[in-house]
Amino acid sequence: MASVTLDARQRRTDIGIGLAVAAVAVVNLFLARGAKILESEYAAALPEQICWVVATTLPLMFRRTHPDVVAVVIAVAFIGGQFRGSQEQQVTSGALFAAIYALGAWGRNRRRSRYLRLGIVAAMFAWLAVTFIVFGGRFDNAAERASIAFNSLVVNAAFFAFCYLMGDAVWQNARRHEALVAQTAELKAAHALAGEQAVFRERVRIARELHDVVAHHVSVMGIQASASRRALDKDPARARTALAAIEEGARTAVAELRRMLGALRSGDTTEEQAAPAGIDRLPEITDRAREAGLTVSYAVYGDPVPLPESLSLAAYRIVQEAVTNTLKHAHAQTLDVRVRYLNEELELDVTDDGRGGPATGGGMGLVGMRERVTVHDGALEHGSQPGGGYRVRARFPYPAGVAA
Structure with a gap:
């Protein structure tokens, strides 16, 4: 698919979305800290947490123009934030979803887009395995550990499969739209060409009809005029006959022209018009x-x-x-x-x-x-x-x- 080019309005929209998501994520960070969600002695200080949250969400403003870079940056920031104990999870998870989706929907290089998304998904599952190994010891009951591991696996698999497939679906739809636009342009060009050819054929037909109608009568009139000029002094009677023939030829030519032009205007002859040749x-x-x-x-x-x-x-x-x-x-x-x-x-x-x-x-x-x-x-x-x-x-x- 061709490179994504945004106009000024779209660019402002993307910047606004990035800023709004980052702001919501920061607010949610404070709410999570206030509710003491995932609070531990390993949690980073508030300024660092804010930095991780902003780094995970703000790049979304470039998700359509540089989807590959944005996906990598957000994935790294997401893992880094979790590693450093950032307590915000909901909005940053949504940002990761949007980054993977955007890479599938707007990635220019499809091979690179596929490998990057699969790599990010693999890195996320690897990080999930690491966190379970590190923190799974908190659960003494083996059944609890198995249940949590299975739940995390299923939820994350559904999460990443959905954003991966959704991005591909949007890209395929964009391809079909481009193909439809191209076909529409081709059809319009073909229709215009057919119209031009029809006009050309009609011009040729009109030129042929005018030639056939006018040339014959004018030729006869010219010969009669020449005969009339030569006989004007020597044989006035013959000259008058020739002039009468010229008059009749002119009348016939005008009648033929009127018949033809009337047919061209109406698309068909009428009973009032002269009988066709x-x-x-x-x-x-x-x-x-x-x-x-x-x-x-x-x-x-x-x-x-x-x-x-x-x-x-x-x-x-x-x-x-x-x-x-x-x-x-x-x-x-x-x-x-x-x-x-x-x-x-x-x-x-x-x-x-x-x-x-x-x-x-x-x-x-x-x-x-x-x-x-x-x-x-x-x-x-x-x-x-x-x-x-x-x-x-x-x-x-x-x-x-x-x-x-």
Whole structure:
């Protein structure tokens, strides 16, 4: 156990206890002398008796900071006081008890604490044997001597066993308390770390959603704005069409943002919010690509099956990101989007005839696609085509209970 460190209040308390016990012991000494308890011609003078009593009790003020030294000093003073005929027995016996207990409860070195206590107990029994040998002759009856010896042995054995075991029990309890405090600190640290990780994951999710929602619509709006600027003088009708598409894209982007932010505030969507993005809204993505000037083909193969909302959203976002990359970076003319409902998996295939997007560089969009595919135990392929163009293909296994 760590060293005992006392604050000012505890230090004052220990000093007060030591002084109070010493004062009570001195008062009890005078009472014992007045009652002529254990009076004999071998008794020391009053000043010496007071010194022995104080030496046996006053060190208790250091019992928690220096328990080993205090136990030895009190044990030596206790035997010395009895040897010199000090008539005070009750309070000094209690001080000896407290010293042995304190050594067991607050001893820093457990091996030394154990040996010191056993040594003190052995010394006390040795002193008990000496006193019985020296003074036992006062009893002529052998039965009386045996009775007194047995009584002294039993009482002292119970006395020392109790203070020894009680000190160990307190020390074990302190160890358990320290372990509990340490475990509590570890749990708090783990809880804080889990909270930080949850916040980080939520930030990543929000960043991914913002990227998916904003990037696509802004990219389409940018292309439409460029087309509008070029056609403004030569073909005003075409410019107006492009501006109308920009207006519609901005309105859609704002609606998507409101839906997402509303879900973040409430933790769930409500009926008043716009319908969540899903695989059934993929034609909206291809329509915006057509409005941006691409020649787009969109086809669905196989019989559509009901998909979980999370998987449907993931499919929508992956196609959306692939089309956004085509619009922003590929300089493509044609775009082909295919959805295949196979026997055991859903396959999304987006191909263009451009020069390839930023996916080769590991942009944020690709990271988001990988994360969405990984969450659903799917597979993602992307890269340039041998004959030109770029392809993104994602496969999602159907969840258990979904039949193709």
